[in-house]
Amino acid sequence: MKVLSKLMTAIRGGAREAGEAIVDANAVRIFEQEIVDSKNHIKKAKDSLTSVMAEKMQAARKVDAIKNDIAANEGYAEKALAKGDEALALEVAQKIAQLESELVDHQGVHDNCAVHIEKLKGQIQAAERQIVENERQLNMIKTTESVHKATAAISDNFAQSGSKLVNAKESLERIKKRQEMREDKLKAAEELNSENFDKSLNDKLKDAGIVDSSSPSANAVLERLKNKQS
Amino acid sequence: MQSQDLSLHFSNLTFEGYGFECQIIQGEVDVLQVVVEGFEELPVYLSITENQILCISYLWNESEVDQEKRAEMLDVMLEMNIPMPLSSFSRIQDQYVIFGALSTHSSFDDIAHEIITLCENAVEAIAAMTDFLN
Structure with a gap:
């Protein structure tokens, strides 16, 4: 057979x-x-x-x-x-x-x-x-x-x-769009995470006195300008 | 292996980062429709016979094919069959499909892996073949 x-x-x-x-x-x-x-x-x-x-x-x-x-x-x-x-x-x-x-x-x-x-x-x-x-x-x-x-x-x-x-091309478009959206969301979340991380790390360093925590003073600026001229 | 068992199992499963949604379509042959999260437009249809589990996803209809490029498309599909992991192209009536066949002794993980691979291959295949489609 x-x-x-x-x-x-x-x-x-x-x-x-x-x-x-x-x-x-x-x-x-x-x-x-x-x-x-x-x-x-x-x-x-x-x-x-x-x-x-x-x-x-x-x-x-x-x-x-x-x-x-x-x-x-x-x-x-x-x-x-x-x-x-x-x-x-x-x-x-x-x-x-x-x-x-x-x-x-x-x-x-x-x-x-x-x-x-x-x-x-x-x-x-x-x-x-x-x-x-x-x-x-x-x-x-x-x-x-x-x-x-x-x-x-x-x-x-x-x-x-x-x-x-559904038409194959349409399906592909929709799937791709969703994948892109998901990737964008992930990326945004990652960025947000790393920003938060940087910020909290900076705060800790300031608290520990390792990084100068004071805001720039007028005197310091003046000093820098004077140094530049001389 | 029963469609019902598979359905229950998949509904409670997250595999390789994907969730599943299952629905049994009753007919002369029961078919399990599995929708993988993120691939909602390309459901995978499982049918179980005595000796194999067939997983099929529908790609496009004959009417979507650019008839002038049809022969070239068939050529490409034939050539792409082997490089495509676990899946092959076929046609059922006027529907072009991508499918994988598994032994009935396959584990749930094997089946889940097959289904996800099938979805990924389907998206890749459509993307690669858009030039042949209307």
Whole structure:
């Protein structure tokens, strides 16, 4: 399902009434059902994978046990031959032959299981990838639907309240004006603050006698003018 | 995540120095209208789907576009999509929009940050594009 191109066709068609579904609701349901089905398949495949893995482990244990058994019996046969007891050695050899045929059977089961496991793992991976892909596509449909429904709700709301979307340039002007006003206010407040600060600092310095607090006297001015002339 | 929860949370929140005002618009899909203090003309509309939270702000209408410069404007918008932090341009029917998509696992702070960024980007975008608009 090439969802994006379907959505494109639907949106570009443009002849849709507000609130009309972009993709047939039934198709969406079928799609959702496909995802659910795939998930069930995966669950079943994982169940069989678990049992096949258990079977393989059992076979492996059996193979090991038989191999040990064969090795032990080979030891017995060698000892019997060393003692010259050919009859006993033959009896043991028969036992070994029987064990070897059992080994072939169990090894076969083990190998079959290994092949089966690989196959199941491959199937599960493929199905999981398919689900991710289907869900991604379903999300595209649902998001598109949701955005269109949301847009319908927003325009209905505008229509009911009698307001309309403001022109972009006007909005920008208003926002900028408010921002400037706020900045001006901040600046004014800052200036006011720093003036107050300077004033209070000056007062403190005067109180402490560090800064001359007297107002300029006529004598001091006269003195300064005289100095200038000389 | 529910629109109602978001609405209650944002109404009591000041984030990055901004206050919020929320209103739920009911429809087939509930939409949360969030107005950020200082950006009253550019409300952000949140809609929540199964896997994402979409934040959309409307920029301008097709009728506001200088039709002679339309192709150039679309070019510029496409090119500006990546440099713009967290937001992208799109169009819904004949409305040009700016939007951001968030995971439904986002925190309130993530959403608040997204909304403020969206408002700031919207103002910048309109300011940058005024030459293309009537």
